[in-house]
Amino acid sequence: MSLExxxxxxxxxxxxxxxEEIEANEPLFExxxxxxxxxxxxxxxxxxxxxxxxxxxxxxxxxxxEILKSKGAAV
Amino acid sequence: xxxxxxxxxxIVSPSGIDKRTFWANIKSGHSAVExxxxxxxxxxxxxxxGHVHELDAxxxxxxxxxxxxxxxxxxxxxxxxxxxxxxxxxxxxxxxxRAGIFMGNAIGGWLYGETExxxxxxxxxxxxxxxxxxxxxxxxxQGQVSIRYGIKGxxxxxxxxxxxxxxxxxxxxxTLNRGKNDFIIAGGMEAPVTPYALxxxxxxxxxxxxxxxxxxxxxxxxxxxxxxxxxxxAGIVILEGPERAAKRGARVYANIIGFGTTTxxxxxIHPAADGKExxxxxxxxxxxxxxxxxxxxxxxxxxxxxxLGDKTETLAIKEVFNxxxxxxxxxxxxxxxxxxxxxxxxxxxxxxxxxxxxxVVPPTINLENPDPECDLNYCANKAxxxxxxxxxxxxxxxxxxNCALVLQKN
Numbered sequence: 118m119s120l121e122x123x124x125x126x127x128x129x130x131x132x133x134x135x136x137e138e139i140e141a142n143e144p145l146f147e148x149x150x151x152x153x154x155x156x157x158x159x160x161x162x163x164x165x166x167x168x169x170x171x172x173x174x175x176x177x178x179x180x181x182x183e184i185l186k187s188k189g190a191a192v
Numbered sequence: 193x194x195x196x197x198x199x200x201x202x203i204v205s206p207s208g209i210d211k212r213t214f215w216a217n218i219k220s221g222h223s224a225v226e227x228x229x230x231x232x233x234x235x236x237x238x239x240x241x242g243h244v245h246e247l248d249a250x251x252x253x254x255x256x257x258x259x260x261x262x263x264x265x266x267x268x269x270x271x272x273x274x275x276x277x278x279x280x281x282x283x284x285x286x287x288x289x290r291a292g293i294f295m296g297n298a299i300g301g302w303l304y305g306e307t308e309x310x311x312x313x314x315x316x317x318x319x320x321x322x323x324x325x326x327x328x329x330x331x332x333x334q335g336q337v338s339i340r341y342g343i344k345g346x347x348x349x350x351x352x353x354x355x356x357x358x359x360x361x362x363x364x365x366x367t368l369n370r371g372k373n374d375f376i377i378a379g380g381m382e383a384p385v386t387p388y389a390l391x392x393x394x395x396x397x398x399x400x401x402x403x404x405x406x407x408x409x410x411x412x413x414x415x416x417x418x419x420x421x422x423x424x425x426a427g428i429v430i431l432e433g434p435e436r437a438a439k440r441g442a443r444v445y446a447n448i449i450g451f452g453t454t455t456x457x458x459x460x461i462h463p464a465a466d467g468k469e470x471x472x473x474x475x476x477x478x479x480x481x482x483x484x485x486x487x488x489x490x491x492x493x494x495x496x497x498x499x500l501g502d503k504t505e506t507l508a509i510k511e512v513f514n515x516x517x518x519x520x521x522x523x524x525x526x527x528x529x530x531x532x533x534x535x536x537x538x539x540x541x542x543x544x545x546x547x548x549x550x551x552v553v554p555p556t557i558n559l560e561n562p563d564p565e566c567d568l569n570y571c572a573n574k575a576x577x578x579x580x581x582x583x584x585x586x587x588x589x590x591x592x593x594n595c596a597l598v599l600q601k602n
Contacts, residue, residue, distance in 0.1 A: 133255035147256070150322040157318050 121182055123192045127158045145181050146174045155181075163190035193480055195447035195600065196365040197437040200279025200430035201542045202271035202379075206242030206423050207529040209250045209270070211278070215546050217528065219575045221555045223407035224529040225421045231387055238399035240406040241385045242423030242530030250274070260323040261336055262301025264383040267426035268333035269340060272377055276341075279430040279442060281375065283341050292373040293334045293347040294364035296356030296380040298534030298589070299389055301328040306388040333381050333426075345373045351534070353589025354494070355453075356380055357427065358537025362451035362597055364431050374436060380535035381426035393422050393533075396590065397461060398498050410531070411558035412495035412524040413502050413566040420497040423530025427538030429545075444602040445545040446583075450481025456592025462500055463588060467508035470594040474512045474584065477596035483582060486516045488598075490553055490583040492544045493570075495524025496531065505586065506566045521578060523571040525554035537587040541597065548580045548601045 118126075125136040128145065131154050139145070146152040152174045156167050165188040172184055201211060206224035208214035217224065224242050233239035244267065251270050258266065276283065305328035311319035326332060331349040338347065346367060350360040357380020364378035384393055393399055400419040402409040410421040437444050454473040456464035463470070478485060494505055510517050525543045526532065532539050547554055552575050559572035585597045 131259065133257075133259040135255070150260070150326070153322040160318075 118192050120185065120190060120192055123162070124182060124185065127162055128155065131155065131158050139178050141179045142177050144175045145178045149174050159185060159190065165190050193366065193450060194369050195434055195449045196368050196431050197434045197442070197444040197447050197602070198429050198545055199432055199437050199442040199444055200275040200281070201445065201545065202273065202275030202278060202428040203542060204244055204247065204267040204271045205425040205427070205529050205539065206244055209246060215550070218525055218543060218554045219552055221528060221557045221573060221575065223557060225406050225410055227403065227406045228385060228390070230385060233390060236390055237394050237401050238419070239403050240400065240409045240421045242421065242425070243385060244424050260327060262304035262327045262332065262383065264297060264301045264381045265333045265336045267383065267424070268295065268381040268428070269336055271379065271381070271426035271428040272337050275377065275428040275430050281430065287374060288342050289344050290374040291343045292345040292364065292367060292376040293337050293343055294350070294360040294367070294376055294378040295334045296350040296352065296360035296534050296537065297330050297333070297382050298351065298353045298356050299382065299384060299392065300330045301332055301383060302389040303383060303386040304328050306386060337377060352593050353591060354496070354531070354533050354536055355587040355589040355593045355595040356534035356537065358540065358585060358587040358595045358597055359453065361429060361431070361448070361538060361541055362595070365448040365451070368431055368433055375430060375432040377428060378431050379426065379428035379538035382533045382535040383424045384422045384533055385424050398496055400497065408558050410497050410527045412493070412497045412527050412556055413563060413570050414559050415561040415563040417497045417499065417502060420531035423532045425532050425535055425539065427535055427542050429538065429541060446548050446599045446601055448597060449600045450477045450483070450598035451596070452476025452480055453595045455594065458592055461590050463504050463592060465500065465504060467504035467511065469592065470505065470508035470586070470588065471511040473594040474508060474586065474596045477584065477598050481598035481600070483598065485513045487582050488520065488584050489578065489580045490544070490547065491520060491522040492540045492583065492585045493522050493524040494586045494588045495527060495556065496588065497527070501588070503565050506568055509568060517568060521553050521569050521571055521576065523554055523556045525556070527557045537585065537595070540585045540587065541599070544583045544585055544599055548583060548599065551577055551579050553578050553580070
């Protein structure tokens, strides 16, 4: 599974957003609480550290993928 | 008080979500109380309850929002949508600065709360969802309804145990009397069929232990009663002034015309043994309605099914209706679907306005062996046809809360 698909799977599980509804260049999160939920899930799923405010609510799906890659996230 | 019209109703209950199904089940007295199977409740002293089925079939709430809210907010959103549609209110053409929300519940959203607390102790701080803070608290349904429709007017959530939503509806009516809002969405919601909430209800000492016969467990005013079966659900009504209702050609189910509330000041759980303060609340409500006791045709009782609760409620009725109580017909229709705790007042109001509309008194079920100390006409086991012009709804809560609301047919 690709990193992109794994992230979509996590977002679906944690935020109830279907993978096909996630747009590459649209904000991934609705608000800061969704971003916190996502960041905690990414840290657990990929075994990486993500600092406060490194992933923000207005980051797009593609931007989040780039940040995760820069942290060494891999499937 | 000046009369306030009820122009829409929304029901999410163990006896049905659609109002026709609900009324058919209430009229027939078909019990909706079942053994709890959603989780292993077998070790709880009381493990029967009324469950809501088919909520998802009626829900337009997104899967994204469902991740952030407790089921008590979900039920409130569904019931609100049904009530607004029933009242035929076009929200997009309303001044939402003058729309309000008055909600009541007793225990909040514990399914969300207890799940996250478990994660806190097992996984640590990061195991807790950030949605927890906004999901569990009693005003969460009010907030979700306001967000859903963009409502910005004067609003309030009432927490008064089993009297919560009756009080919320009454305060909503009073707010309309003061001209603060154009219309109000009022009612209650409760989701107590969860491991921790059920435990709390068990320790309150008001629940039946008759687990072997779930459908017969809740038997208000019966000699062999031993408490209530709890239930989950939501009941919502639309309140508006009669002039506004007439102007837009709204169907008026009934009008709220009086309210009274008192407190016993005796015990943290049990009601006062003499029923005097409940009687005073009823007197205040009837006077507030500018009626006399003999004008009341039907009483929708609190009927908690405890030995003391039912006895003292009977005492209060007899004191108020001194000399005419033998002509009075009363019932506790919540015996059919279970005691919805903080939402029970809203459900009682809805059941009563349907009773007024159809001229049928809903029954108290499982009343097979009358208690000599409970000797009113409780409409035992079978609905009775009766023209109802004025009705009284009674709700009580722990801590000695007494509430009475008077309804009048339009």
